[in-house]
Amino acid sequence: MQRVRYETNGGPDVLFTEEAAAPLPxxxxxxxxxxxxxxxxxxxxxxxxxxxPGPLAGEVVGEVTAAGEGAGIQPGTRVAGMCLQDAYAEFVLLDRGMAAAVPAHVRAAEVVALVRSGLVARGACTAGLVGRGESVLVTAAAGATGVLAVQLAKAAGAERIVAAVSDAAKAPFALRYGADEVVTYPRMPPQHPVEVVLDGVGGELLGPAVRSLRRGGRLVAFASSGGSVDTRELVARNASATGFQMAALAGDKPGLFACWRDELWDWHRNGLLHAPVHAQYPLAEAAAAHQAVESRRTQGKVVLTTSGD
Structure with a gap:
C-alpha cells in the first residue's frame, strides 16, 4: 500500500510517499x-x-476489510472515524471506539468533512450554551469546523451570528451558510458585542475575542494553537471561558459522543446541515493539501482521496 510520512519538520515539502505493508488489526x-x-x-x-517523525492523524472513511478480536464490526461495513496514527494511507487501523458505520450514499469527502469538524462544532455550541435569541461570534468561520458551528448555532436558535474570517473574500461563503454579518481579523470586536464567542483560532485573537463579549458572556476555546486569556477582561465583563476538545469527550463520555454523531447524520440527511469541501487531492499530493491549509484561504474541508470519489 501507499502511505505518506515525514522524517524531519518543515513545510509541506517534507512529506513523502512510500510503499508499506498493510497493518494487521x-x-x-x-x-x-x-x-x-x-x-x-x-x-x-x-x-x-x-x-x-510524528503521527499524521486525520478523519478517515472506508470499508472494513478485517477486524480484530472484540471489534464488533463486520468486514464489508463502511465506517468513519478519527485515525491517530498513519491516517494518510490506503489502509489504516481504527480503534473500535473511534469508528462508526456511515451511510453508503454519502460522498466520502462529505463524510470526512462532517466526522471530526461536526463533532467539534457541536461540542463548542453545547459548551457555550448557545440559546434561542442570542448573538454568537464564530472565528475561523470559513473553515471546516467554523462553517458547521455557524449552522449549528443557527439551528440552536441564535438570532444573530457574526462570522469572523481572515479575508473579506470569504464573506460570501460565510453568509451563504447562515452568518448574518462578517468581520475580518484583526478588526474585532464587532460593533455590537455578543453573548457567545466560539473560537477556533486562539493565539493573539483570544484578546479581541474576549473583548467581543457583552456582560455575562461566554467564550469557548477549541483551537489547537493555544493562547492566553486575560482574566481581568473576564472579570470586567462577568464573563466566563471554557475549553472543548473532541478527543476528551470521546474518552470521557462515549455515549454522548455517539449520540451527537447520530444527530449530525440525521441533520445532514435531512438537509439541515451542510459540510462543504474546499478541495480534494490524491493521496500522493498530500503536500499540496497541506499547502492549501497553511495558506489560510480555504473555505470548507481539505480532503485526500485514494479513489475517484
Missing part, C-alpha cells in the same frame, strides 16, 4: 481500506513544528 481494531482522509490543522502544525 489487533484486539478491538479495524483494518479499513480508505476512500478519503480529512486534513486537519493540528496535523499540518505537527509536520511544521514537531515532533518528528
Amino acid at each position: 489487533g484486539p478491538g481494531q479495524l483494518l479499513v481500506r480508505v476512500e478519503a482522509v480529512g486534513v486537519t490543522l493540528p496535523s499540518v502544525l505537527h509536520v511544521r513544528e514537531g515532533p518528528a
Whole structure:
C-alpha cells in the first residue's frame, strides 16, 4: 500500500510517499481500506513544528476489510472515524471506539468533512450554551469546523451570528451558510458585542475575542494553537471561558459522543446541515493539501482521496 510520512519538520515539502505493508488489526481494531482522509490543522502544525517523525492523524472513511478480536464490526461495513496514527494511507487501523458505520450514499469527502469538524462544532455550541435569541461570534468561520458551528448555532436558535474570517473574500461563503454579518481579523470586536464567542483560532485573537463579549458572556476555546486569556477582561465583563476538545469527550463520555454523531447524520440527511469541501487531492499530493491549509484561504474541508470519489 501507499502511505505518506515525514522524517524531519518543515513545510509541506517534507512529506513523502512510500510503499508499506498493510497493518494487521489487533484486539478491538479495524483494518479499513480508505476512500478519503480529512486534513486537519493540528496535523499540518505537527509536520511544521514537531515532533518528528510524528503521527499524521486525520478523519478517515472506508470499508472494513478485517477486524480484530472484540471489534464488533463486520468486514464489508463502511465506517468513519478519527485515525491517530498513519491516517494518510490506503489502509489504516481504527480503534473500535473511534469508528462508526456511515451511510453508503454519502460522498466520502462529505463524510470526512462532517466526522471530526461536526463533532467539534457541536461540542463548542453545547459548551457555550448557545440559546434561542442570542448573538454568537464564530472565528475561523470559513473553515471546516467554523462553517458547521455557524449552522449549528443557527439551528440552536441564535438570532444573530457574526462570522469572523481572515479575508473579506470569504464573506460570501460565510453568509451563504447562515452568518448574518462578517468581520475580518484583526478588526474585532464587532460593533455590537455578543453573548457567545466560539473560537477556533486562539493565539493573539483570544484578546479581541474576549473583548467581543457583552456582560455575562461566554467564550469557548477549541483551537489547537493555544493562547492566553486575560482574566481581568473576564472579570470586567462577568464573563466566563471554557475549553472543548473532541478527543476528551470521546474518552470521557462515549455515549454522548455517539449520540451527537447520530444527530449530525440525521441533520445532514435531512438537509439541515451542510459540510462543504474546499478541495480534494490524491493521496500522493498530500503536500499540496497541506499547502492549501497553511495558506489560510480555504473555505470548507481539505480532503485526500485514494479513489475517484
